[in-house]
Amino acid sequence: xxxxxxxxxxxxxxxxxxxxxxxxxxxxxxxxxxxxxxxxxxxxxxxxxxxxxxxxxxxxxxxxxxxxxxxxxxxxxxxxxxxxxxxxxxxxxxxxxxxxxxxxxxxxxxxxxxxxxxxxxxxxxxxxxxxxxxxxxxxxxxxxxxxxxxxxxxx
Numbered sequence: 001x002x003x004x005x006x007x008x009x010x011x012x013x014x015x016x017x018x019x020x021x022x023x024x025x026x027x028x029x030x031x032x033x034x035x036x037x038x039x040x041x042x043x044x045x046x047x048x049x050x051x052x053x054x055x056x057x058x059x060x061x062x063x064x065x066x067x068x069x070x071x072x073x074x075x076x077x078x079x080x081x082x083x084x085x086x087x088x089x090x091x092x093x094x095x096x097x098x099x100x101x102x103x104x105x106x107x108x109x110x111x112x113x114x115x116x117x118x119x120x121x122x123x124x125x126x127x128x129x130x131x132x133x134x135x136x137x138x139x140x141x142x143x144x145x146x147x148x149x150x151x152x153x154x155x
Contacts, residue, residue, distance in 0.1 A: 051147040054079035099125035108140040
C-alpha cells in the first residue's frame with residue numbers, strides 16, 4: 001500500500017482544485033477586515049529593525065507588595081536594555097519617567113501602530129506626558145544614535 005501521492009496521481013489535480021476553491025471561499029466568507037489589514041501594514045512599517053528591545057524587569061501590578069488601604073496607586077514600570085534603564089510611572093493623569101543613565105531622549109508613546117504622543121526627556125532624563133495611554137502601549141526612545149523600544153503592555 002502506497003501512502004504518498006505522486007504528481008502522476010490523477011487525484012492530485014482534484015486536490016489542487018479543491019484547495020483553490022477553499023482558498024477562494026475563505027477569502028470571501030472569512031475575509032480580513034480592511035481596518036485590521038491596514039493596522040497590520042502600519043505596524044510592520046513602524047517596525048524598527050535596528051531597535052533594541054527594552055525588557056520589562058519590574059511591574060508594580062505583579063512585583064510590588066500591596067499596601068493595605070492604598071487606592072489609586074500609580075503603576076510603576078522598569079524597562080532595561082543593556083546599560084539603559086527606563087523607569088515609568090503610569091497614573092490617571094499621564095506618564096512620568098526617567099531615562100538612566102540621565103540623558104536627553106526623544107520618546108514616542110505608541111498605541112497600536114500609531115504614535116499617540118511625542119515626549120522629550122531633559123538632560124536629567126526626566127519626561128512627562130499628559131494623557132495616559134489607552135489600551136496596549138509601548139515606548140520608543142531615541143537616545144543619541146540608538147533606538148530602544150519597550151515591551152508592549154496594557155495601561
